[in-house]
Amino acid sequence: MKKISFKVVLLYVFIAVLNISFFTIVIFENQIDLITENTKYQAKELAQNISYSLTLVSQEIETNKYIYDTEKKIINKLTESLKKSLKEFIIFNEKSKVLYQSNKDFNMEDFFLKEGMKSITNKDFLGKSFLTKIDEKKYVIYFFIPLSNGTDSILVFKYKMKDIGERLSNLYKLIGIIIAVLILIHIGFALVLNQIIINPIKVLYKSTLEISKGNLSSRVYTKKTDEIGQLFVAFNTMALSIQQQILELQKRDMVIQTELKVASEVQSIIYPKLQNSKFDLAVSHRPYEQVSGDYYDFFQISDKKFGFLIADVCGHGIPAALITMLVKNMFKRYIKDFDDPKDLFNTINANVFDLLNEYTAFFTAFCLIIDENYNIIYSNGGHCPALLLKNNSDEIIELTTDGFVLGITKDIPEAYFSSEYVLEKDDKIILFTDGISESKDKNGKLLGSNSLKEIINRNRDNSSTIMLNKILDDFNQCTDNKKPQDDATIFIIGVK
Structure with a gap:
């Protein structure tokens, strides 16, 4: 995660560099322009002064022709005047002959004659008193002035722009100082910005983390x-x-x-105590929360008949738990009135619907009745099938019938059906809710009724209690001891 301080630093550095670069470029270009213009002005002023001086000398020579009657005398007079203002100059004629050279280090160049002839043309046709030629590599300006004194000669002198280099050097130093000052100003501003904004944000963030951790x-x-x-x-x-x-x-x-x-x-x-001499009973009930929507019951209908019930109310928690108490009262009230569980379901379904239809509450249930001869009659109201473990074979039979969930509607004719079966000694019936069959193993796969059958078969020779414990051990191992995601109940009925 990139911190806000890092992002602010990047943005600030970018703005600072942009600001300093723009400021530096503006100053540099402005100063260069000033230096260049100043140099040109000084050179032009020098050339104009020389030109004016030469005009005065020419007038003097013209006035005193009898004195300056030879080319040599005229050149001497000109050089005498030029030496007062120039250190390096050359006077040459139109044939490129040097008439005077002030300094041995300043020699004729190949372009002098060409530029000198241009200066004569400019003077004759444009009225310009001098012509300039700039050598950018050497920082030198050459001035060519035609001499109108009867010698047909040309004066060339150079103006060294050495002060440009010095000024540029000073300019670089000045810009360096300005950049350093700007950097210090920006650093100071960044520190102030960090103190004013970034640090408070960090403090808020740290305190927010503390609160998120429970402090x-x-x-x-x-x-x-x-x-x-x-x-x-x-x-x-x-x-x-x-x-x-x-x-x-x-x-x-x-x-x-x-x-x-x-x-x-x-x-x-409300859950019954499972003590009966005719049956080997065992039950495990694990609520998803502290109270449960699963319900199981055992009824002694008469001396010869017994009823067994398992129910699963939709949802879990307090609402489901309250409905289980209603379910218990309903079954306890009506179970002795019917010999067939389907008729019992029809009556309870109608009563529950009338009481709870405004709340859309419903439940599934499986009910079976066993007589003294081990004849059973059972009915399924949308619940998981019961599993019959035969004592004399490895077969596990699913006991189920068609049937709708209870409490959701009473307008379906023949909503419940029943079937019969004859048990044998040591047979076992396993009732369970979908909290068992729909649990997931450690890989996220549903346990399913087939896996439950395999676990039951592995423990078929044990009593109901031992079988239940073994089933729970295998079940916990299969689900990696994870808490069921729903109320989970398993009810084993062993025939003695």
């Missing part, structure tokens, strides 16, 4: 009264509100948990 007393403190300070105040107010609400929720949860514990203890009373 509800975490707070942030500042003396600032600006927006950052107001943000700190708002954060502390929010944190206090969250702390108070969570504490209130914890208090309510404690009350709810206490009530659920009482409800669980009350609900446990």
Whole structure:
């Protein structure tokens, strides 16, 4: 995760570099223009002064022709005047003959004659007193001035722009200093920005993490009264509100948990005590929450008949648990009135629907009645099939009938059916809810009824209690001891 400080630094560095670069380029170009213009002005002024001086000398020569009557005398007079202003110059004629050379280091160049002839043309046709030629590599300006004194000669002198190099060097130093100052200013501004904005955000983030880890007393403190300070105040107010609400929720949860514990203890009373000399009974009931929507029961209808029931109310928790108590009362009230479970289901379905149709509450159920001769009659109301483990074979028979869930509607004619079967001694019937068959193994695969049958078959020779314990051990191992995602009940009925 890239921190906000890192992003701000990148953005700030980019802006700073852009700012410094733009400022430097503007200053550099402006100073270069000033230096260039100043140099040109100085050179032009020098050339104009020389040209004016030569004009005066020419007038003097013209006035005193009898004195300056030879080319040599004229050149001497010109050089005498030029030496006052120039250190390096050459006077040559139109045949490229050097008439005077002030310095041995300053010699004729190949382009002098060509440029000199141009200067004569410019003077004759354009009236310009001199012509310039710039050598950018050597930082030199050459001036060509035609001499109108009867010698047909041309003066060339050079103006060295050495001060340009010096000024450029000084300019580079100045720009370096400016860049250093700008960098320091930007660093200082960045530190201030970090102190004013970034650090408070880090403090808020750290405190937020503390709260997310459960430290509800975490707070942030500042003396600032600006927006950052107001943000700190708002954060502390929010944190206090969250702390108070969570504490209130914890208090309510404690009350709810206490009530659920009482409800669980009350609900446990409705489950029957499995003690009967005619049957080997064992049951495991694991609620998903403290109270359950699964319900099982055992009824002694008469001296010769016994009823067994398992039911699974839609959902789980308190609403489902309340409906299980209604289911118990309904079955307890009506089971002795019917010899056939399908008729019992029809009556209970109608009564539950009339009571709970506004709440869309329904449940599945499997009920069987066993007489003294081990004849059974059973009916299934949308529940998991019962499993019959025959004592004299490896076969496991599914006992089921067509049938609709109970409590959802009473408008379906013949919604329930029944079937009969004759048991033998040591047969076992296993009733269970979908919290068992729909549990998932460690790979996320549904356990299913086939896996349950395999577990039952491996423990077929044990008593109901031992078989139940073995089934639960295998079941826990298969599901990697994970808590079932629904209420889970298994009820084993062994025939003695």
